[in-house]
Amino acid sequence: MARTRATDFEEKQRGILENAAAVFAEQGMEKASMSQIAAHAQVSKALLYHYYPSKDALIFAIIMTHLEGLETATEEADDPTLPPADRLRQLVGAVLENYRGADNQHKVQLNAAAALSDDQKAEITGVERRIVKRFSTVLRQINPDLDSSDRPLLMPVTMSLFGMMNWVYMWFKEGGRISRDDYADLATTLILEGIKAVR
Numbered sequence: 001m002a003r004t005r006a007t008d009f010e011e012k013q014r015g016i017l018e019n020a021a022a023v024f025a026e027q028g029m030e031k032a033s034m035s036q037i038a039a040h041a042q043v044s045k046a047l048l049y050h051y052y053p054s055k056d057a058l059i060f061a062i063i064m065t066h067l068e069g070l071e072t073a074t075e076e077a078d079d080p081t082l083p084p085a086d087r088l089r090q091l092v093g094a095v096l097e098n099y100r101g102a103d104n105q106h107k108v109q110l111n112a113a114a115a116l117s118d119d120q121k122a123e124i125t126g127v128e129r130r131i132v133k134r135f136s137t138v139l140r141q142i143n144p145d146l147d148s149s150d151r152p153l154l155m156p157v158t159m160s161l162f163g164m165m166n167w168v169y170m171w172f173k174e175g176g177r178i179s180r181d182d183y184a185d186l187a188t189t190l191i192l193e194g195i196k197a198v199r
Contacts, residue, residue, distance in 0.1 A: 015041060016037075016041050016043065016048060023040050024104070029055075034048055037058070064124065066109060070098050088139070089185070092161070096168065096183060106166070106169050107169075132158055145198070157195055160191070164187045
């Protein structure tokens with residue numbers, strides 16, 4: 001008879017991933033050990049290995065869970081009935097809100113390439129591309145000239161926006177003089193005003 005899944009399986013899994021992300025963010029991918037992660041998560045090593053058979057499986061799960069949450073957030077926030085500029089602002093706000101409390105997961109995503117297999121990298125890239133495409137679609141609506149075959153600037157502009165969003169964790173302080181909404185307004189304005197001048 002197959003073993004039934006514990007009712008708190010997903011809660012335990014989420015707790016392990018959050019604690020593991022904190023250890024990886026502090027210690028780095030190489031130095032962090034499964035023993036340290038188990039201790040930080042206050043679970044036995046046996047339980048940790050029950051959920052994740054290896055360190056790379058754990059790293060992959062942290063990144064995929066983070067990205068899948070981001071993809072869901074942007075999908076739910078996306079409203080094609082809005083004017084494109086407002087649609088873009090809503091998407092930017094969704095990303096920045098999704099990043100709230102996720103600094104450790106973000107650091108793991110940015111620094112884990114060497115720990116992942118080619119198949120894992122490909123799966124991660126697939127999710128990232130879907131998220132990026134949602135933004136590039138809106139930016140193309142705002143300025144179709146960005147997608148010119150003579151001077152293809154759509155992807156550089158899209159990735160410039162992600163650069164502003166992805167590195168916000170390096171300087172943003174919760175409760176500081178600028179809120180996430182303030183920064184969402186700023187990042188959106190910089191892109192909207194900037195692409196007006198792109199020729």
